Amino acid sequence: xxxxxxxxxxxxxxxxxxxxxxxxxxxxxxxxxxxxxxxxxxxxxxxxxxxxxxxxxxxxxxxxxxxxxxxxxxxxxxxxxxxxxxxxxxxxxxxxxxxxxxxxxxxxxxxxxxxxxxxxxxxxxxxxxxxxxxxxxxxxxxxxxxxxxxxxxxxxxxxxxxxxxxxxxxxxxxxxxxxxxxxxxxxxxxxxxxxxxxxxxxxxxxxxxxxxxxxxxxxxxxxxxxxxxxxxxxxxxxxxxxxxxxxxxxxxxxxxxxxxxxxxxxxxxxxxxxxxxxxxxxxxxxxxxxxxxxxxxxxxxxxxxxxxxxxxxxxxxxxxxxxxxxxxxxxxxxxxxxxxxxxxxxxxxxxxxxxxxxxxxxxxxxxxxxxxxxxxxxxxxxxxxxxxxxxxxxxxxxxxxxxxxxxxxxxxxxxxxxxxxxxxxxxxxxxxxxxxxx
Amino acid sequence: xxxxxxxxxxxxxxxxxxxxxxxxxxxxxxxxxxxxxxxxxxxxxxxxxxxxxxxxxxxxxxxxxxxxxxxxxxxxxxxxxxxxxxxxxxxxxxxxxxxxxxxxxxxxxxxxxxxxxxxxxxxxxxxxxxxxxxxxxxxxxxxxxxxxxxxxxxxxxxxxxxxxxxxxxxxxxxxxxxxxxxxxxxxxxxxxxxxxxxxxxxxxxxxxxxxxxxxxxxxxxxxxxxxxxxxxxxxxxxxxxxxxxxxxxxxxxxxxxxxxxxxxxxxxxxxxxxxxxxxxxxxxxxxxxxxxxxxxxxxxxxxxxxxxxxxxxxxxxxxxxxxxxxxxxxxxxxxxxxxxxxxxxxxxxxxxxxxxxxxxxx
Numbered sequence: 088x089x090x091x092x093x094x095x096x097x098x099x100x101x102x103x104x105x106x107x108x109x110x111x112x113x114x115x116x117x118x119x120x121x122x123x124x125x126x127x128x129x130x131x132x133x134x135x136x137x138x139x140x141x142x143x144x145x146x147x148x149x150x151x152x153x154x155x156x157x158x159x160x161x162x163x164x165x166x167x168x169x170x171x172x173x174x175x176x177x178x179x180x181x182x183x184x185x186x187x188x189x190x191x192x193x194x195x196x197x198x199x200x201x202x203x204x205x206x207x208x209x210x211x212x213x214x215x216x217x218x219x220x221x222x223x224x225x226x227x228x229x230x231x232x233x234x235x236x237x238x239x240x241x242x243x244x245x246x247x248x249x250x251x252x253x254x255x256x257x258x259x260x261x262x263x264x265x266x267x268x269x270x271x272x273x274x275x276x277x278x279x280x281x282x283x284x285x286x287x288x289x290x291x292x293x294x295x296x297x298x299x300x301x302x303x304x305x306x307x308x309x310x311x312x313x314x315x316x317x318x319x320x321x322x323x324x325x326x327x328x329x330x331x332x333x334x335x336x337x338x339x340x341x342x343x344x345x346x347x348x349x350x351x352x353x354x355x356x357x358x359x360x361x362x363x364x365x366x367x368x369x370x371x372x373x374x375x376x377x378x379x380x381x382x383x384x385x386x387x388x389x390x391x392x393x394x395x396x397x398x399x400x401x402x403x404x405x406x407x408x409x410x411x412x413x414x415x416x417x418x419x420x421x422x423x424x425x426x427x428x429x430x431x432x433x434x435x436x437x438x439x440x441x442x443x444x445x446x447x448x449x450x451x452x453x454x455x456x457x458x459x460x461x462x463x464x465x466x467x468x469x470x471x472x473x474x475x476x477x478x479x480x481x482x483x484x485x486x487x488x489x490x491x492x493x494x495x496x497x498x499x500x501x502x503x504x505x506x507x508x509x510x511x512x513x514x515x516x517x518x519x520x521x522x523x524x525x
Numbered sequence: 526x527x528x529x530x531x532x533x534x535x536x537x538x539x540x541x542x543x544x545x546x547x548x549x550x551x552x553x554x555x556x557x558x559x560x561x562x563x564x565x566x567x568x569x570x571x572x573x574x575x576x577x578x579x580x581x582x583x584x585x586x587x588x589x590x591x592x593x594x595x596x597x598x599x600x601x602x603x604x605x606x607x608x609x610x611x612x613x614x615x616x617x618x619x620x621x622x623x624x625x626x627x628x629x630x631x632x633x634x635x636x637x638x639x640x641x642x643x644x645x646x647x648x649x650x651x652x653x654x655x656x657x658x659x660x661x662x663x664x665x666x667x668x669x670x671x672x673x674x675x676x677x678x679x680x681x682x683x684x685x686x687x688x689x690x691x692x693x694x695x696x697x698x699x700x701x702x703x704x705x706x707x708x709x710x711x712x713x714x715x716x717x718x719x720x721x722x723x724x725x726x727x728x729x730x731x732x733x734x735x736x737x738x739x740x741x742x743x744x745x746x747x748x749x750x751x752x753x754x755x756x757x758x759x760x761x762x763x764x765x766x767x768x769x770x771x772x773x774x775x776x777x778x779x780x781x782x783x784x785x786x787x788x789x790x791x792x793x794x795x796x797x798x799x800x801x802x803x804x805x806x807x808x809x810x811x812x813x814x815x816x817x818x819x820x821x822x823x824x825x826x827x828x829x830x831x832x833x834x835x836x837x838x839x840x841x842x843x844x845x846x847x848x849x850x851x852x853x854x855x856x857x858x859x860x861x862x863x864x865x866x867x868x869x870x871x872x873x874x875x876x877x878x879x880x881x882x883x884x885x886x887x
Contacts, residue, residue: 099736205634256672293787304742336874349738432874
């Protein structure tokens with residue numbers, strides 16, 4: 088058995104050991120410094136983060152031209168991060184952002200990466216989430232829902248999946264951005280939903296996680312997108328949830344953070360993509376129970392009539408109104424009412440520890456891992472993951488977490504999110520109210 | 526078709542072949558947010574791009590300006606950077622899989638228009654593959670580039686097969702887990718063929734790095750889909766042998782354990798009944814090193830009705846620490862207890878599994 092020890096380490100092993108040693112160095116640093124220095128390290132550097140974020144909204148340097156195609160993403164990453172920290176932007180910046188995003192809106196529907204650019208599903212998702220995060224009448228009414236619907240229909244492929252843009256790539260990410268947007272704007276209907284479930288099912292791999300396209304490797308980003316989409320269309324019971332859970336629990340490594348794929352390196356952004364999966368799982372316990380019960384009885388866990396009836400226990404109830412959008416429009420809303428009956432299946436404190444001690448920079452912003460540079464994408468998803476972890480022991484959205492659920496001082500507590508859309512819960516409610524009544 | 530002709534360094538506004546074109550500036554509005562302070566030559570290139578795009582001019586010079594825009598936006602662009610810029614820039618120009626995944630580095634419309642021009646000009650698409658190769662070199666994680674490559678390969682059909690397999694192999698030799706490269710490679714195999722050597726290729730990658738989960742995933746893809754191999758059931762026995770060997774060599778490697786389970790997808794009974802599966806668990810458990818996946822697999826077997834021999838009970842007993850309840854009523858419960866202790870990151874998961882054990886588990 089020990090002959091394996093004489094072989095030289097592989098690339099995977101070498102890279103993993105390097106990251107582990109850097110991470111453990113940071114954890115050891117914490118235990119070796121005096122008390123007052125310790126408390127600085129454990130603290131969320133709110134002011135520094137807000138400064139980093141607001142600067143980003145106001146002015147970006149020449150190197151940012153490579154993100155020229157994705158300014159709505161920058162808006163969302165920055166605004167959502169500011170909102171998670173419980174802060175907001177001033178009126179001028181808010182109005183400028185609404186105006187800017189309106190210019191990104193294509194006359195035929197959807198949002199492009201910048202003014203005059205071709206509309207794209209990802210930037211549409213980012214723009215709409217950014218506008219919901221700004222909140223208020225002016226922001227929400229700037230969204231032309233009818234045109235967005237037209238755009239989504241145009242992006243729909245006969246196979247059931249969605250294309251990112253005209254003649255663009257088709258994958259689980261495209262499905263999520265389309266369905267999420269349609270759901271939150273209450274324009275989701277049978278035409279948009281048909282075939283999506285089949286496509287996502289074909290992307291659940293032998294490992295249990297979900298890939299971007301059929302045949303590709305199980306991946307955290309796509310697993311979140313796939314699972315959230317299946318919930319939103321009322322077909323989550325069709326996934327093999329027990330093997331999905333078994334895959335995702337093993338994505339949390341010794342560092343405390345999550346990796347995106349088996350045998351790859353930890354990355355702060357997966358705090359949300361993988362961590363968010365757990366937030367969704369916690370509310371699906373009755374479906375999971377049923378799948379386990381069917382396995383126990385020797386049947387197939389998946390194709391069960393009992394499951395279909397439990398599946399979308401919210402939106403599909405009282406289906407007297409068979410018109411398109413009523414069927415799906417309350418799934419996202421009712422999902423929140425499901426109590427979280429299970430304890431979180433991941434190690435919430437270990438994840439928070441990784442985010443605060445390894446991803447957070449004292450000068451503001453968050454990064455993938457020690458040795459990498461900060462950026463707005465990682466800032467957004469590290470904070471989103473931190474929020475998910477802090478609220479993971481809360482049975483319902485209304486009760487604030489107990490102090491022991493929060494790593495570091497209780498003042499580290501962030502705002503809670505809606506785990507299906509990744510927008511602040513209160514802002515989601517405001518938007519839901521607005522779109523349901525208009 | 527070089528993207529920049531030799532010695533052609535003059536800005537577009539000074540080149541005679543562009544003298545009849547009025548550049549179109551970007552309409553950011555009076556108060557843009559996330560404004561990007563563009564360098565002058567980038568602004569100029571994009572202004573000329575917009576001019577030909579809105580005029581729908583599908584000509585050689587249009588093709589030329591898309592190439593310039595692609596190169597500038599794709600990061601082959603040196604600038605002097607302030608500290609703040611460099612923070613972000615390094616992340617962009619260097620490998621950042623996550624950012625590459627969400628934020629396409631080049632405007633989709635530039636690539637889209639380039640495709641329209643290529644069609645209109647009936648351009649040599651083999652040349653286009655070369656163009657993409659150069660751009661991809663600096664940007665192996667950019668969606669637009671891979672999507673464009675797929676479009677070109679589709680047009681060329683099976684003429685492109687060996688080029689595409691070579692191209693992805695080259696990218697994978699630099700980064701054996703590049704997600705885009707693997708997706709593209711799978712697409713090529715399914716649409717254009719070339720399966721003959723793929724299982725060997727997987728074998729070679731796994732010899733280089735037995736922990737490469739992408740290679741395991743590709744192996745699964747090949748054995749289930751290759752028209753030369755007869756399908757999962759036909760391949761199962763030889764694959765189980767291969768996988769068991771990999772497990773014994775490195776029991777801490779998660780990939781082969783999941784692969785082994787995958788070989789019995791949709792046929793749990795055969796998985797439970799295969800003596801090689803339970804036997805590899807026992808072997809690893811008895812060695813008492815790196816036992817987490819062996820225990821987890823044993824737990825799953827038990828949940829599916831596996832009847833353990835005394836050897837298994839003894840092996841798990843030997844892993845118990847003194848503080849654990851020595852009188853666990855059955856093996857599955859004992860396994861959950863051991864795992865809860867041995868694998869603390871997943872303590873909540875093992876507690877949940879213990880709680881959800883089917884009634885009649887041994």
